[in-house]
Amino acid sequence: DTGVSQDPRHKITKRGQNVTFRCDPISEHNRLYWYRQTLGQGPEFLTYFQNEAQLEKSRLLSDRFSAERPKGSFSTLEIQRTEQGDSAMYLCASSLAGTGRDLYGYTFGSGTRLTVV
Amino acid sequence: KNEVEQSPQNLTAQEGEFITINCSYSVGISALHWLQQHPGGGIVSLFMLSSGKKKHGRLIATINIQEKHSSLHITASHPRDSAVYICAVPPRATNKLIFGTGTLLAVQP
Numbered sequence: 001d002t003g004v005s006q007d008p009r010h011k012i013t014k015r016g017q018n019v020t021f022r023c024d025p026i027s028e029h030n031r032l033y034w035y036r037q038t039l040g041q042g043p044e045f046l047t048y049f050q051n052e053a054q055l056e057k058s059r060l061l062s063d064r065f066s067a068e069r070p071k072g073s074f075s076t077l078e079i080q081r082t083e084q085g086d087s088a089m090y091l092c093a094s095s096l097a098g099t100g101r102d103l104y105g106y107t108f109g110s111g112t113r114l115t116v117v
Numbered sequence: 118k119n120e121v122e123q124s125p126q127n128l129t130a131q132e133g134e135f136i137t138i139n140c141s142y143s144v145g146i147s148a149l150h151w152l153q154q155h156p157g158g159g160i161v162s163l164f165m166l167s168s169g170k171k172k173h174g175r176l177i178a179t180i181n182i183q184e185k186h187s188s189l190h191i192t193a194s195h196p197r198d199s200a201v202y203i204c205a206v207p208p209r210a211t212n213k214l215i216f217g218t219g220t221l222l223a224v225q226p
Contacts, residue, residue, distance in 0.1 A: 031212065042203055042216030043160070056213060091160065097212070105150060105165035106214070110158065 004109035006092050012115045013082055020078045021112045025094030029107070032075050034067055035091040036060070037111070043091055049075060050097065082116045089113050120144050123204050123217035130224050136191040138220045140204030143185065150214065151178050151189050152203040160203070163189070194224045 005024040013019050025032045031050050035043035046065070047057045051072040061067075064082075069075040079086055092109040121142045130136050140149070148167040154160045164171050164178040166187075171178050175194075180187040191198055201221050205214040 033213070035214075042205075042218050043214075045213040045215075048212060050212075056211070058213075093160075105162045107162060108152075108160040111160075 004092055004094050004107050006090075006109035006112050008112055009110065010113045010115075012117060015084060015116055016081055018078065018080045019082055019114065020076055021090055021092075021114075022074060022076050023092030023094075023109060024074045025092070026096075026107055027073070029094035029096050030072070031095045031097045032069055033093045033095070033106070034075070034077050035093065037089040037091060038087075046077075046090075079114075082114075084116045087114055087116045119217070120208070120215050121204055121206055121217040123202075123220050125220060126218065127221045128223070130194050130222070132195060132224055132226050134194050134224075136194050136198075136222065136224075138189045138202050138204075138222070140187045140189070140217055141185060142187075142204075142206050142215075144206065144208040144215070146182075146206045146208060148207065149180055149187050150205040150207075151187070152205060152216075154201045154203060154219070156200075163202075191222075196224045196226050199223050 007022045033048040034046040037043040045058050046061050047067050049069040052069050064080045067077045089111040091111045093106040095106050124139045148165050150165050151163040152160050166180050175192045177190040201219040203219045204217040
């Protein structure tokens, strides 16, 4: 296992287009998180899954954003009708949780940098 | 006021110096994370701790749950330690992380 993989690393898109990002977590991790980071800021929580269930979704996630983790393995994050304000680094992380708590911390992917022009 | 505050925001040190980065938080937590991010790069988890002290190589992290404060120390700093160091906490009853704004460390040779 090579850690958390994100694809693509970079995406440039025109305003109004739809984009989809993929995250492959560490295989034995049951939790998967999506965060967004804009320049000079710390990451902000978007959503997370425990296995295939999406358990929490931030108010930052407008109706244009949707995330799935269909088989409890990889996850996709789709942004419809992109806006310039969506330009950011989208980070995925995974963890192994037991009795509600993260046991060993997070493993982060390298992120997908989205630029909307 | 942010729920997670870090100080200093920027730090420049000479190679070999002992470095301390501080983190204070205002929410109840079960654990605290220290993370490292290189410019343009992904985030690497350094420590997750819920009490006392942890050490990994030249890095030491301490936490005082009662005072809601944690410190990250780097001994014998090296230019390759230059990065942003981020403190993050998962508030109780939630599984998401709240991040501090980070400390930008530059270690000069």
